[in-house]
Every structure is written in structure tokens, then in C-alpha cells.
Amino acid sequence: MSFDTTGPRSGYAIHETSLVTLRSSPPKERSDAARNRVAVLAAAAELFARDGVEHVSMDAIAAAAGVGKGTLFRRFGDKAGLAVALLDERERELQETILSGPAPLGPVTSTDKPDPRERLRAFVDAYAHYVLAHLDLVRMSETAAPGARYRIGAYRFWHRHTALLLAAARPGDDADALAHVVLAPLSAEHLHAVVAEQDADRALAAIDTAVTALVGEDVGGKGTRGS
Amino acid sequence: MSFDTTGPRSGYAIHETSLVTLRSSPPKERSDAARNRVAVLAAAAELFARDGVEHVSMDAIAAAAGVGKGTLFRRFGDKAGLAVALLDERERELQETILSGPAPLGPVTSTDKPDPRERLRAFVDAYAHYVLAHLDLVRMSETAAPGARYRIGAYRFWHRHTALLLAAARPGDDADALAHVVLAPLSAEHLHAVVAEQDADRALAAIDTAVTALVGEDVGGKGTRGS
DNA sequence: GACATAACCGGACTGTAGTCCAGAACGGTC
DNA sequence: GACCGTTCTGGACTACAGTCCGGTTATGTC
Numbered sequence: 001m002s003f004d005t006t007g008p009r010s011g012y013a014i015h016e017t018s019l020v021t022l023r024s025s026p027p028k029e030r031s032d033a034a035r036n037r038v039a040v041l042a043a044a045a046e047l048f049a050r051d052g053v054e055h056v057s058m059d060a061i062a063a064a065a066g067v068g069k070g071t072l073f074r075r076f077g078d079k080a081g082l083a084v085a086l087l088d089e090r091e092r093e094l095q096e097t098i099l100s101g102p103a104p105l106g107p108v109t110s111t112d113k114p115d116p117r118e119r120l121r122a123f124v125d126a127y128a129h130y131v132l133a134h135l136d137l138v139r140m141s142e143t144a145a146p147g148a149r150y151r152i153g154a155y156r157f158w159h160r161h162t163a164l165l166l167a168a169a170r171p172g173d174d175a176d177a178l179a180h181v182v183l184a185p186l187s188a189e190h191l192h193a194v195v196a197e198q199d200a201d202r203a204l205a206a207i208d209t210a211v212t213a214l215v216g217e218d219v220g221g222k223g224t225r226g227s
Numbered sequence: 228m229s230f231d232t233t234g235p236r237s238g239y240a241i242h243e244t245s246l247v248t249l250r251s252s253p254p255k256e257r258s259d260a261a262r263n264r265v266a267v268l269a270a271a272a273e274l275f276a277r278d279g280v281e282h283v284s285m286d287a288i289a290a291a292a293g294v295g296k297g298t299l300f301r302r303f304g305d306k307a308g309l310a311v312a313l314l315d316e317r318e319r320e321l322q323e324t325i326l327s328g329p330a331p332l333g334p335v336t337s338t339d340k341p342d343p344r345e346r347l348r349a350f351v352d353a354y355a356h357y358v359l360a361h362l363d364l365v366r367m368s369e370t371a372a373p374g375a376r377y378r379i380g381a382y383r384f385w386h387r388h389t390a391l392l393l394a395a396a397r398p399g400d401d402a403d404a405l406a407h408v409v410l411a412p413l414s415a416e417h418l419h420a421v422v423a424e425q426d427a428d429r430a431l432a433a434i435d436t437a438v439t440a441l442v443g444e445d446v447g448g449k450g451t452r453g454s
Numbered sequence: 455g456a457c458a459t460a461a462c463c464g465g466a467c468t469g470t471a472g473t474c475c476a477g478a479a480c481g482g483t484c
Numbered sequence: 485g486a487c488c489g490t491t492c493t494g495g496a497c498t499a500c501a502g503t504c505c506g507g508t509t510a511t512g513t514c
Binding site: 197198 | 366370373374376377400401403404405407408409411412414416417419420421424425429430432433434436437440441
Binding site for chain 4: 031032033057058059069073079144
């Protein structure tokens, strides 16, 4: 539970009521600690790439990085934390686009204000692609410890974003609760299983179908279907 | 992976294309094996009730049952398998109602043929209640081993059922893929997290909102909403 | 540059899931 | 009731995640 809070990582924190960027705590990090952090991340990335995320033990990573196990766990908490650190960079990109990038993902558009329905659909699709692209790593970050998915800051970020869009698209509904439902099929565990059984395109299409049914196609909003 | 297939357990198997009841393999079970199975299940149930599912180790169960660890794993495969065996009874009840019980859950109605939309909503609600009632145990059965949820026969049963109803309610869509999406927010891991953060009623209401948006209210089918 | 203090380091240690296999127990046969 | 192939048993064994703490090293101060 005691986590690394010193390093220049974990880019975003979520303000209670709105999405806010916030560089994490003052970059006070001892030089040896910094050296080790880099060594660990490099070693982990290499071992994961070589042997597959599932077959790499924390001992092996510590050994490859030339670092003790204690150091490894002190900095990253657990296996999930290590995965989060490795994903941080790429995740940040997506987060930045969502916060301040061009439509449909972000809020920036030349004409009028962006449509929350389209933004939601675009977000779900983009996020699903992100998870699929780093499936094993994300899966580890979500399942290494029970309940990990819902504890990490990133999930709260995605949840908040989803809830804000839902609140705009479906006023009157319980956006916070609905957002969890929308995010459920985007868990790495779920996508992993579905993709293995069917294939990615069908899974993505089905998710889009469900989201579209929930919020509708676009502003013209003619319900969703008419049987 | 090598599983117990002898005992009178695991009530249903799923035929490739339709829902079929099928008592499992011939009840050929050696008397010592039967004795031990009962002892293990009884010991597990008691320890779980006393100390909480999370805090009971397989060693402890084996010891309490007066049985070796090897026996425990041979019969139940892993922790998830043990949970499945314990849930079997209650799950079977729900399955039976769905297969041959009264509407809205089952297909039996006095008037005309049952409406798949209502049946789907009823099923989702009933299943969610079932999971919530045995949250820790179901959670263990789904998360003890990675991907466990999607391997156990029960999931395939629920998935098949959901897919059949979806195929009737939304012809033209990819029912198999959509069924996975519908089941995603019903995972124990997900419900556990959401219930801890909000509460059960909001979670249930949100799930119902989403399902209703997907299939509509009833046969009268006037789309879902019109902004 | 010596000192004090806080932060960090690493490997021995613990607890648990899951494997393995030599031998015991079963149950059918003559 | 003795024999035999099959199935089951149980505890020693491995591998891994995660904890703990005495010793070490960086950094700010005089």
C-alpha cells in the first residue's frame, strides 16, 4: 500500500469534482533512487518483451536490474504498480488528447461545442484500442492484486471522464453509476477473454453497439432503434 | 487444468447450439473419494463462514478436512474450482428457473409466448442479485486464477442464455459478442468494487438502465429514448 | 570536510498456491 | 478370501509475492 510518491511519475491526479492536470509531488528524488528506478523499468520492459509478462517474476526483474527485492517493492508497491509505471507514458498521451486535444476525442473543435455523445463513443473506442495494444501489461496492472483496477488513479480518471460525458448525454440518470457499467467491458481481463474466443473487431463493434444504444448516435438524436 | 469429472457435481453442460440440461458423467466415484469430497466441502464452508473467504488458505482447508493438499487440488483444480463446487447448488436453482420456470425469468407463461426483452432484464437483475448474495465466493471463483471467470461452465451457460435472448430482441446484431458486453458489469470483481464505492441499489439501477437502453422496455418497443 | 539525519538499499524470511510421486485403498474377478 | 489393475491419497517440494529490518549512502549544515 505504501507507494512511491517521489519520482516524476503518475502524471494525473483527479480533483474531486473536475478533471485537473496536476504534476505529481515535488521532484525530490535521491540520485541513487532515480538510477534504480530507471534500471528497474528498463529491465522489466526487456524481460516482459522477451519472455512475456506472465512468465517474469519479480525476483527476476530485481536480479536483472541489479537491485534487491526490497527496493523493487518499495518503489512500485506490487506487480500491478510496476505495470502502471510502465504504462504511464502511453496512458498520459491518451489522457492529454482527451483533456485538451481535437474532437471527437478532445474538446477542441473549430465549429461549435463538441457533442458529448460522439466524444463518449470516440473515447470508448480509443480506450479499447489502447487496452488491446498493451493487453498483457494492462491486464497485469488490473489483476495482479485483487481490486487493483479500481484503485489505480487511471481508472478514476477514465471513470470521471465517462461520467461527465454521460451526465451531458443523459441528464437525469445516475452518471457515476452508469460510468462504471460503461467501463466494465473495457477491462483487460474481459477484453482478453473475448478477443481469445472471438476476435477484436467483433468485440469492439459490440461495445460500440451498446454505447450507441445508451447515448444515441449524435445530436440529431432519434432514439436508437425501433424494432 | 485436470479437473474432477467423477462426482455428482457441475450440473449443466452447454450443448454447442442450444441450452441443454445434462447430468454430468456417470456417478462413478470411489467411496474414499466421496467421503473426502464431502469432508472438504464441509470444512471449506465452515472456515469461509468463520474467517471470511479471503483469509482461508488451501492448507487450512486441507488440514481441517483431515486430508492432504494433493487430494484437495486433485479434486478441485484450484481455489476457483473449490468455490465453484460450493456455489453449485444455488447456481443450479437459478439455472433451472431460467430453463423451465415461470416468466419473466423462465419461458413459462399462461398467456402468450414470453417477451425476450423482459426476460433479459429479469435475468440480469436476478443474476446480479445472486452474485451480490454470494459476493466473496463468486469473486473467488472468478479471480482466483486468471481468466477463471470465462472458463467455468457456468459463465458459458449465462452467456448462451443472454445471447439467445439478445438474438430475439435485437435480430441483426452480433448476439454472441453483445452478450459478453452485457455480462461484463455482472462480474463479481466489478460489482464488488462498485458496491464498495457507491451502493448496491445504484449499481443495479445503472445496469438495468443500460440493458433497457439496449433492448428496450417491452414488446411495444418504442425505441429507447428520444432526448 | 566532518557531522547528523533522513531516505534508501538489499537479501534473508514468511506464507501461500500449486506440483509430484511412492505407496495405500478400493473394488471387481476368480 | 487372495489377487491385481486402477484410482486415490498425502505430505514433502518448488516457486513466487510480498514483508522486514540492520546496514549504507545521499544530502544539507556548520
